[in-house]
Amino acid sequence: MRIAIIGAGYVGLVSGVCLAAEGHDVTCVDLRNDVIAPLSVGVPHIHERGLPELLKSVLASARFRATTELHASLEMAEIALIAVGTPAENGAIDLSAVRQCARQIALISRPFLIICRSSRRAPSSRGQWTR
Numbered sequence: 083m084r085i086a087i088i089g090a091g092y093v094g095l096v097s098g099v100c101l102a103a104e105g106h107d108v109t110c111v112d113l114r115n116d117v118i119a120p121l122s123v124g125v126p127h128i129h130e131r132g133l134p135e136l137l138k139s140v141l142a143s144a145r146f147r148a149t150t151e152l153h154a155s156l157e158m159a160e161i162a163l164i165a166v167g168t169p170a171e172n173g174a175i176d177l178s179a180v181r182q183c184a185r186q187i188a189l190i191s192r193p194f195l196i197i198c199r200s201s202r203r204a205p206s207s208r209g210q211w212t213r
C-alpha cells in the first residue's frame with residue numbers, strides 16, 4: 083500500500099523503513115530539512131541497530147523516500163500514519179503538531195485510512211507505552 087508517514091523521528095522513521103522492507107511504498111515526511119536531506123542519501127539521524135543498512139536497502143529498491151512535501155505525499159497516499167512529536171511540559175501534552183497534521187489531512191478530498199501513533203508519553207507500570 084502507499085503510506086505517508088508524518089514525522090520522521092524514532093517512531094515514524096523506524097516504522098517507515100520496516101513497512102518499506104515489507105514491500106509497502108512509503109513516503110516519510112518531516113518539517114526539518116536537516117532530517118530529510120541526510121535520510122534521502124541513506125543517513126539516519128537517529129541510532130537504531132540495523133537501521134542504516136535497512137534504510138539503504140529500501141532506498142535502493144525505490145520503496146522508500148523522504149521529503150518535506152506533506153500535501154503532495156498525502157495526495158498519493160492510501161494510508162496516513164501520524165508520528166509527530168507530542169512534547170509534555172508541567173503535565174500538559176502539546177498536541178499542536180497533531181492538529182497541524184489533521185488540518186493538512188482534511189484538505190484531501192477522498193477517504194483514506196488514518197493511523198495515529200502520536201500519543202501521550204506515559205510509560206505504564208510494565209514499562210510499556212500507553213495511549
Ligand SMILES: NC(=O)c1ccc[n+]([C@@H]2O[C@H](COP(=O)([O-])OP(=O)(O)OC[C@H]3O[C@@H](n4cnc5c(N)ncnc54)[C@H](O)[C@@H]3O)[C@@H](O)[C@H]2O)c1
Pocket residue numbers: 088089090091092093094111112113114117165166167168179182183199200201202203211
Ligand atoms: N504508540 C507508541 O507505541 C509510541 C511509542 C513511543 C512514542 N510514541 C509517540 O509517537 C510520537 C513520536 O515519537 P518520536 O519519539 O518518534 O518523536 P521524535 O521527536 O523523535 O520525532 C517527531 C518528528 O516529528 C516531526 N514533526 C513535528 N511536527 C511536524 C509536522 N507538523 N509535520 C511533519 N513533521 C513534524 C519532528 O521534526 C520530528 O522529527 C510521540 O507522540 C510519542 O509520544 C508512541
